[in-house]
Structures are given as structure tokens and as C-alpha cells.
Amino acid sequence: MGARYLLTTETARRLYEEAARDLPLVDYHNHLSVADLSSDRSFEDLAELWLLSDPYKHRAMRICGVDETLITGQASHYEKFKAWCEVYPQLMGSPLYDWSRMEMEEVFGITLPLCGTNAERIWQEANEKLRQPEFSAQGIFRHFKVEYAAPCATITEELKPFACLESLAPSLRGDDLLKPDKALLDTLGSLTGLAIRDQESLTQALRRRLDALHAANCRFSDHALDEGFRYVPEDGKSDRRIRALAAGETLSPEDRGALCSAMLRLLGAEYARRGWTMQLHIGAQRFTSSRLRTLAGAAGGFAGIGGGVDVRSLAALLDDLEQGPAGLPKTILYTLNPADNAVMAVLCGSFIGVTQGPAWWWCDHLQGMREMLEVFSSFSVLSTFVGMTTDSRSLLSLLRHDYFRRALCGWIGEKAARGELPDDFSALSGLVRAVCYENAKKRITI
Numbered sequence: 001m002g003a004r005y006l007l008t009t010e011t012a013r014r015l016y017e018e019a020a021r022d023l024p025l026v027d028y029h030n031h032l033s034v035a036d037l038s039s040d041r042s043f044e045d046l047a048e049l050w051l052l053s054d055p056y057k058h059r060a061m062r063i064c065g066v067d068e069t070l071i072t073g074q075a076s077h078y079e080k081f082k083a084w085c086e087v088y089p090q091l092m093g094s095p096l097y098d099w100s101r102m103e104m105e106e107v108f109g110i111t112l113p114l115c116g117t118n119a120e121r122i123w124q125e126a127n128e129k130l131r132q133p134e135f136s137a138q139g140i141f142r143h144f145k146v147e148y149a150a151p152c153a154t155i156t157e158e159l160k161p162f163a164c165l166e167s168l169a170p171s172l173r174g175d176d177l178l179k180p181d182k183a184l185l186d187t188l189g190s191l192t193g194l195a196i197r198d199q200e201s202l203t204q205a206l207r208r209r210l211d212a213l214h215a216a217n218c219r220f221s222d223h224a225l226d227e228g229f230r231y232v233p234e235d236g237k238s239d240r241r242i243r244a245l246a247a248g249e250t251l252s253p254e255d256r257g258a259l260c261s262a263m264l265r266l267l268g269a270e271y272a273r274r275g276w277t278m279q280l281h282i283g284a285q286r287f288t289s290s291r292l293r294t295l296a297g298a299a300g301g302f303a304g305i306g307g308g309v310d311v312r313s314l315a316a317l318l319d320d321l322e323q324g325p326a327g328l329p330k331t332i333l334y335t336l337n338p339a340d341n342a343v344m345a346v347l348c349g350s351f352i353g354v355t356q357g358p359a360w361w362w363c364d365h366l367q368g369m370r371e372m373l374e375v376f377s378s379f380s381v382l383s384t385f386v387g388m389t390t391d392s393r394s395l396l397s398l399l400r401h402d403y404f405r406r407a408l409c410g411w412i413g414e415k416a417a418r419g420e421l422p423d424d425f426s427a428l429s430g431l432v433r434a435v436c437y438e439n440a441k442k443r444i445t446i
Contacts, residue, residue: 001101006366006406011428012413019429019436020405024147026440027401028220028386029171029279031393032151036137037168038161043135046126047077050103051084053393059302060096061087072296081123086116095365102403103396107143137395138165144398148444150220155209156187159216169217169444172210174267175224178260182248197246199239203266214274219444221271222279223264226286227306231261231313233320238262261317268321271329277443278329281360282309282344283336305362309340311347318351330443332357332386338371345379356380358388364400369407385435386443405436 150171388404
């Protein structure tokens with residue numbers, strides 16, 4: 001890639017090399033496999049580590065016309081890898097083009113161009129390295145100097161595997177809690193020794209599990225508010241709805257929507273009491289192709305960007321939490337629709353402790369990051385930006401922190417050259433450290 005990749009000015013290069021490059025990683029939201037890390041998995045081959053579970057690559061291969069047999073079908077690992085290598089040269093301009101080169105060069109030391117002709121040689125060289133101890137799951141994890149990483153965990157998940165690494169902690173993924181059913185209530189009851197029959201017993205069970213998560217160093221939660229989310233204020237009927245669920249009844253769509261909002265209020269108050277940061281990922285259109293959903297599963301890489309955020313609903317939720325007895329928890333708001341960046345950045349200024357998160361999902365590339373930085377610096381306060389998190393299932397995606405740091409330093413360096421930021425290395429390096437590490441670090445220090 002070259003040492004000056006994305007670093008277009010001397011100031012950018014110096015900021016990256018002296019302030020950003022060697023900072024530890026705080027990756028506060030990801031989907032890394034805790035099973036792989038706790039077992040210190042040794043990967044059989046490069047496809048197993050790099051390709052089979054990567055929906056970004058799968059999507060690009062589909063766009064380029066690759067048969068599904070070579071993506072998620074019955075083809076061998078090498079056949080799938082070779083198909084990816086044959087597609088790769090077509091991806092110039094895609095973030096996958098740069099990410100893939102960075103991962104091969106920075107992690108494996110392989111600089112051979114990715115293409116069908118080189119597939120077998122790259123396959124053999126990478127697989128030889130994967131047999132070495134430093135390329136086990138924990139070895140790769142340590143390679144990135146991770147200080148704190150928070151893979152998602154459900155409220156009922158076994159937490160002991162997170163103890164395999166001191167820098168690993170769960171982050172509560174609470175989507176099932178916003179759509180509770182009898183099975184979830186029964187499992188929660190079994191784990192906590194409580195018979196969940198009403199709102200009070202559910203609250204007590206949740207508190208016990210949240211306490212267990214907190215003891216495992218959990219400091220973040222995450223909820224997806226997808227396209228179509230509408231906030232429903234308190235109507236006094238939540239207890240009735242939970243009693244109905246506990247009895248095995250099916251709620252109407254209206255009752256399900258109201259209960260979702262009630263659960264957000266209940267959980268938000270509990271997060272505030274514990275000093276956690278609540279993350280709200282807003283605006284995904286998760287139902288697109290029924291064929292691909294059946295074929296590849298819900299996380300198969302085919303979801304889309306939804307319409308604009310319902311800012312009235314979001315503001316009402318934050319306002320109700322702020323007025324509650326526990327107050328508003330620290331909150332990070334993510335929008336999948338880049339048209340909502342300004343809306344989100346301005347709304348955050350209406351509430352203490354609420355900030356906008358980094359460019360997310362389809363937007364976590366150079367263009368999306370630069371747009372995000374421009375908007376956030378104009379409508380919020382850049383020095384408070386919480387920096388990068390991968391939101392990824394791949395260990396190699398931890399390298400995207402380096403991608404973000406290069407993008408940030410390049411952007412700052414260009415602004416300094418134009419006189420839009422002070423040409424003061426001490427001030428700029430402090431800004432870089434805050435955005436790349438210190439602001440996220442504060443979120444885990446309670």
C-alpha cells in the first residue's frame with residue numbers, strides 16, 4: 001500500500017506516524033467470534049479466516065456475477081478463494097480493494113497482487129503462515145494491540161468465554177429484548193431463578209443479567225432501530241402486554257410496537273444506572289431479497305439503506321429517558337443513511353452525553369468517513385468524536401482502525417494546509433489522539 005497511503009501532506013504523515021499509528025485499539029462494537037477466541041482457533045486455510053463469513057466480499061462477488069456455488073455453496077475452500085481473487089482486480093474504487101490489500105500486506109506480509117493467476121501462490125503462502133502459533137485467533141487479536149474489544153452478546157448468553165482474554169468484554173446486543181416472546185422470558189427466568197409473569201418480575205430478571213454483564217466488564221449495549229421504527233410514549237399497558245406474552249399469547253402489531261418502546265425506556269434507565277453507553281443503530285432496511293435471506297441468512301450482506309430517520313421518534317425517546325428517574329444514559333447514535341448525518345449531529349447537541357457514532361456499515365469507507373468528519377466538525381465538536389469501531393465479524397477487520405487513522409490524519413493534514421485548521425502540530429496531535437483512542441477509552445472507564 002505504501003507508507004504514505006491516504007497521507008497526502010507532510011503534516012498528515014507526521015500526525016499518523018507520531019500520534020495515531022501506535023495507539024492501542026478500543027473496538028467498542030463488533031461481532032467477533034468469542035468461540036474462536038476462547039478456543040484460540042487455528043484456521044485451516046485462508047478462506048476459513050478471510051472469506052467464508054465475510055458478507056462484504058460475498059456481496060461484491062454477486063455484483064460481479066459469480067455463481068452462488070462459489071460464494072456460499074458447495075465449492076471447495078480453494079475454489080471460493082480463487083473465485084474471489086479473480087473478481088478482486090475488478091474492485092478498484094471499492095473499499096474492499098484497499099482493505100484486502102492492507103490485510104494481506106500488513107498481517108501476512110504478502111505483497112503479491114491479488115488475481116486469479118496468483119491465487120495458488122498466495123493460498124499456499126498464507127496457509128503456511130496460518131500454521132504458525134502467532135496466526136491463531138488470539139495471536140491475530142494480539143497483533144492489533146487491542147486494549148478493549150466488545151463482541152456482541154445476547155442477554156442470555158454464556159459469559160465465561162469472554163474471560164479468555166483480559167482485553168475482551170461483552171457488549172449487550174439487545175434486539176431480542178425489544179421483541180420479547182415467551183421463549184425469551186422462559187430462558188431469562190431459568191437463568192435468574194425468577195418466574196417471569198409480569199413487568200416487575202421481568203425487570204428484576206433483567207437487572208440480574210445486566211449485573212452479570214457488568215461484572216464481565218460490559219460497558220456498552222446496542223439496539224437496532226430499523227427502517228419503520230416509531231416511538232410510542234408510555235401508555236400504562238406494558239404490564240398487561242408482558243403478562244400476555246408470559247401466557248403464550250400473540251401480541252398485535254400495535255402492542256408489539258408499544259412494548260418495544262417500553263423496553264427501550266426500561267433498559268435505557270438500567271444502562272444509565274450502571275454508567276453504560278447505549279448504542280442505537282438506525283435506519284437499516286433489512287428485508288430486501290427473500291431469496292438471499294433464505295440462502296445466506298439474516299446477516300448475509302444484502303440489507304439496504306432505509307429512508308430518513310424519524311427524528312421526532314428519536315427525540316421523544318431520548319427526551320423521555322432524560323426525564324426518567326435514572327436520567328439519559330451515555331448514548332451513541334449511528335445513521336445508516338448518510339443524508340441524516342447533519343440531522344443526527346445537530347440532535348446530539350440537544351442532550352447531554354449523546355454523540356454521533358462513526359460512519360457505519362455501508363458508509364465505513366474513505367468517502368463515508370470524510371463526509372462524516374466534515375459534517376460532525378461543522379455541526380458538533382470534532383474533539384469529542386468517539387472514533388472508529390469495526391462492527392465486523394472478521395478478526396482481520398481490526399485493521400480498519402489503521403484505515404480510519406490514515407483517513408483522519410489525511411483529512412486533518414489537508415485542512416491544515418488550507419488554513420482551515422491551525423498549523424500547530426501539538427494541538428493537532430492532541431486532537432488525533434482524542435479521536436483515535438482517548439474518547440473511546442473514557443467510555444469504558446467507570
